[in-house]
Amino acid sequence: MRSAILMIAVAAAGLTTGEVRPFDGAGGFALLLLGLAAIAGIPWRYRYPWPFALGAIVVGLVSAVATYLPLVGVFVIATRRRTTETVLVLVLSVAAAVGNIVVGVPDVEEMLFLLGGAVAFLTTSAVGGLLAGNRRAMVEDLRERLARAEADRAVRDEQARAAERRRIAGEMHDRLGHRLSLLSVHAGALALRTDLSARTVRESAEVLRDTTHRAMEDLRTIVQVLNEPPCPEEDDPPGAEDLTAVEELVAEARAAGADVSLRSTALLMVSPPGRPLAGVAYRVVREGLTNAARHSPGAAVEVVLDGRPGRDLTVTVHSGCTGDRPAPEGAGTGLVGLRERVETLTGGTLAHGPLPDGYRLRAVLPWTKERHA
Known part of the structure; x- marks a missing residue:
């Protein structure tokens, strides 16, 4: 959209200067087509800055419709924020404009007025390009910083999740050890005592079954969260069971x-x-x-x-x-x-x-x- 608007603006501004180099005959029509072709290259101005800028200067010398195209070329080169390149293309554009005006305008007062306007326009375009280049570089820097900050935050979040998983695995490991020790005690009691009543045996079996069930739950939790060796961490405080x-x-x-x-x-x-x-x-x-x-x-x-x-x-x-x-x-x-x-x-x-x-x-x-x- 920006390129289309810029193409229309440059062509419209160039057509208003037709009285300086009238489009008469086949030669005039060919120069008109050349100028329009150069203007049509505006969408590729940032991809090929130097060919576009030099072509704009050359075509602007011979085609009235492309008279203001060098302004775009100067702006594009200035956005690169390279002083030598910007000064060079600005000098070439000013020289081309001076030659064009001196040859096409015989009146001295009008010549001086047009020369001053051309230099002012080209200089303004160069300054505008430098400002736009600085702004673009600042935006890119902010985007890079934002991307790095997001990446750093993602790393911190992942480290926090991994640390929490290790803490959980450590707690489950201790709890599972406690469950297994209870299983060992009850199983040992059943193996050594032969004088226990049937009711006592059933109660002990229920305890063993319940403890085994809880131990399996703890083991499943450890399998889910254990991706690194656990590290010791404080357990829940006394009274955590009933809040x-x-x-x-x-x-x-x-x-x-x-x-x-x-x-x-x-x-x-x-x-x-x-x-x-x-x-x-x-x-x-x-x-x-x-x-x-x-x-x-x-x-x-x-x-x-x-x-x-x-x-x-x-x-x-x-x-x-x-x-x-x-x-x-x-x-x-x-x-x-x-x-x-x-x-x-x-x-x-x-x-x-x-x-x-x-x-x-x-x-x-x-x-x-x-x-x-």
């Missing part, structure tokens, strides 16, 4: 001066969620309180736990804003690792983002009846 650790988190935040409220409609006392569900919920609340203290200090924060066994456990941390705008998301990787933990350990979903009245972090965790400590 009393969440109450302690809220109490600590209140003691530090934060305006935090806890509202729970989950049936925690009837059937505690157990691990790893409760541990993930605890980490969601901890991340939400941390982000609220960092991005909107002093704002009211509400923690909501909702759900029941056989349905979803929904954990929501809603923080208000201290100003007219909601808190920003930030550039940390804590949410990336948290999302990895939520999706891998529980198969749930994590959502976060600004709201008109603040910022919300919300996790939906499937709460099956089999998820117990």
